[in-house]
Amino acid sequence: MPEIKVTPLGAGQDVGRSCILVSIGGKNIMLDCGMHMGFNDDRRFPDFSYITQQGRLTEFLDCVIISHFHLDHCGALPYMSEMVGYDGPIYMTHPTKAICPILLEDFRKITVDKKGETNFFTSQMIKDCMKKVVPLNLHQTVQVDDELEIKAYYAGHVLGAAMVQIKVGSESVVYTGDYNMTPDRHLGAAWIDKCRPDILISESTYATTIRDSKRCRERDFLKKVHETVERGGKVLIPVFALGRAQELCILLETFWERMNMKAPIYFSTGLTEKANHYYKLFITWTNQKIRKTFVQRNMFEFKHIKAFDRSYADNPGPMVVFATPGMLHAGQSLQIFKKWAGNEKNMIIMPGYCVQGTIGHKILNGQKKLEMENRQTLEVKLQVEYMSFSAHADAKGIMQLIRMAEPRNMLLVHGEAKKMEFLKDKIEQEFTINCFMPANGETTTVITNPSVPVDISLNLLKREMALGGPLPDPKKPRTMHGTLIMKDNSLRLVSPEQALKELGLNEHQLRFTCRVQYRKTEFTIFIVLFDLLLKKCYTIQHLPDGTVMVESIVIKVSSSAEEPNTKVLLLSWSYQDEDLGSFLSTLLKKGLPSGLSSM
């Protein structure tokens, strides 16, 4: 039986290093190729040796698809393509293609230049890797080869994030990447049509959370920032350069404008300006409101938000600083955090999810003493706030997507095992479909039941349609009679006559015949009764030569030469009328009920 296999190399019951292998209709596809923020060793990248122990991956993969530019979805790409070796096509959307190399370069700089790691991919490798990228437009059907096609849908989450549908014949898989079912200040909501995939592979970061309305969270956020600034404290907001950062910037910018606030807002790193520029150029990927008004006022031109310089961190007085990266695992946000952590007037707001092992994760769990490098400890006195602004679908959103796409099976990745378990039960209950949650390296196999496309001759179709009244009722299946011819690579359905002609065959008629003997007296009564009985259900014709036709079954009466007192009934019917024929023959053979014959 045809089957689809899904094996996560990363993000199986885990968040980080998303990398999922799908085998469908003889094609192998890699979905995302990310790195894990929580590890600094080999576990950082997916284990590509699962695909092959040695040699390049090119011959094992038909294509690689990257859903969006976050490093946990594309961070291992240069490693995979240049160091392990892959030369096939890599698909991603235009914004992802534009932004992804910048983040990769940033990541490389932090790892190699700051931490001094060797055996890491180089700038040249990033460039070479990006040359293999084929840009993908929304809703465009891309034919990877004759059989494999992929199509991207809008996913919200970050600029350029996409869900992908992978299709071979009538089998299909949808991979959501990370997505967001509620529009926010700068992005729209994910959308997919009722494509009924065999498997829907969905992220489940917020599998158990049902988040309150966004307005409340925004008000909360503004209140906390406002209070801290009012009492002269500093606010640190660790973010990734692209994505949440822009949403929060829009939020603070409008708030500052409205409240006429004076405290400075800074945005760290040179990436910012560039990042905002990307948003301006890819404005078609943002939400409706921004798209509509961008000619009059571009939301990504900020008046109150200025570039940050390292020396500002020691400035007295209140300020708000957006610093990268978002999980406090390295870089500027970590440096600023170290400086400000000791003062309880200050505040850190974590606007997104933090992967296990990062400092962000530790302080969110209430850890007050942190072990830093060189055996130093850092006391955390500042207020720690967590506010989920990361644009992932919550439990409600995931259910909503299932309703939209109507998958036959569900597969969860990119989430914590416990939470997945909960959501899995919920999905199985509500939709009565199978839900899988394979761990890394574990393969899920789903048996599919694809329909068989067949070419039908228009003559036959018209003939069969004419039999059943003027218009076919799509809800009612109907029987049709035809011959299926399998030739070369095609299946064709034609009328039996045409098939016989094409195959050069003679039509064989199968006829069943049988003889029944009666005594003469019995016979007369019987035939009258028989006639009476059958007239109600069937059309009976008496032919001039004495033959009786019940529908198309021929009954002939003759007298036997040897025994003048008996009559012989000859029955004959064709194979097509087997049902009626055998019914009649058993009826005749049984003879008359005993009561009648004695009359």
Added chain:
Amino acid sequence: MKLYCLSGHPTLPCNVLKFKSTTIMLDCGLDTTSVLQFLPLPLVHSPRLSKLPGWVSKDGTINLEKKELLDLSTIDVILISNYHCMMALPYITEHTGFTGTVYATEPTLQIGRLLMEELVNFMERVPKAQSATCWKYKEIQRLLPGPLKDAVEVSTWKRCYSMQDVNSALSKVQLVGYSQKVELFGAVQVTPLSSGYSLGSSNWIIQSHYEKVSYVSGSSLLTTHPQPMDQSSLKNSDVLILTGLTQMPTANPDGMLGDFCSNLAMTIRAGGNVLVPCYSSGVIYDLLECLYQFIENANLGSTPFYFISPVANSSLEFSQIFAEWLCHNKQSKVYLPEPPFPHAELIQTNKLKHYPSIHGDFSSEFRQPCVVFTGHPSLRFGDVVHFMELWGKSSLNTIIFTEPDFSYLDALAPYQPLAMKCVYCPIDTRLNFHQVSKLLKEVQPLHVVCPEQYTQPPPAQSHRSDLMLELQPPPMPYRRCSVLGLPFRRRWERIQLLPEVGPVATHLSDLQWGKKVFSQPPIVQVLPLKKMREACNCHHRYTSTMTDKMRKKNPINHIVGFLMNLFANYCGK
């Protein structure tokens, strides 16, 4: 399958295709050439124009080339190929009972909206105290000069639509991306393909499993700003409908661009002004890009460039955000990130300024000599009318025509006598006859349908037999109001068999009927449908082993027929 041709204008087509019970309208261009028969609509009262004897100036009536060939409310979908070919959309979707869907790409929708907005704005800001209708009477029309005398059904000419109509019409547009497969009622699949002519411009493939119609409209093979034309997907068409070839088959766009620059430089150096009547989107982007490179070399750095249109700002801004729809060169700029078009820099450095109209800021900031880009190219309405009045009397000034849609002599007629220099550099990047015959050789459609104008040389150059389509078999010409039956014989249809519902027939050899029944070699087998499907692998194909087995059994005839009582679940038409 039938094709109803509602427009005789080869570059502003409007055809309706009936195919498998779906009614598909292909484009709805608005032919505005009739405005040339009318006087311009001036922005400020012009004593000269109002004193001209004869008749009242035009009242915003636009010729709608639609005949009641068919009921517009029966149209299921409208496919738009580019923003110039959708200007009649409100006339079709509004007040006609139309309930279908319009398909267009995002740039086509956005820029189309801008052009319609501009047209409405041009018309509405010069309201007419009275509108002339008497001339429409047959007896009077008979006495009128020129083409007006012969115009058909002037009584059905309609007034320009309102912004409300535009918004309502455009709300019926569903956005599509290149190569997106759109299913219509499960009967037909339509797909837009890049046509290389303008931002978001597309050709369309209309196909079922066995028939393929390609609709080619306004395509270009030149490397300008849009994404290159997708030619290979047009292959294997049964019918190719060809419209929107170049209107200037003898003019080379590159040469024209050179002429444009040199004439512009000459006039500026002599202290004159340059007027460029143009549409607000399209070639103007290329003109600005060309000037961007040219002005530095030609020492024109200090000359101001003005772009005046109610939608000038929007047009310039929108051009920068459609990276996905641009040529590779421009796309890679966005990755840097830099704006794809250099006019962003022209605006930043104050070399190019844009204004919604001549009123307001423009009048105070305006410096001469300068270059003005403004509409409408027919010179009958829009801000260009004012500049004609202002600059027409001086021989220092130059008007340079770049749009090929209107005859420049006719356009200038009401402004005569004119001292201003006139230069005609029509830039039409659409396919020329040489390119199109090469294209057709490559994609090899079985039949070609085209406007009758393409089947003979242009009337003015009747000896140029190279300026026409010569094909084997000859193309099927159409004219306005013709109805063509397309040469199709549909013989096959695609259905899906659901294996679950098939009854299980038994293998023939299982039946103990004896050998006598089959005197021939038993190459006919009855298999249960389920088994058969197992035999095919998941690609619905033979597995190689199965094919081999069959071949061994019967080396001559490896046709295998599966004869059975077959239950096929089917629905549809």
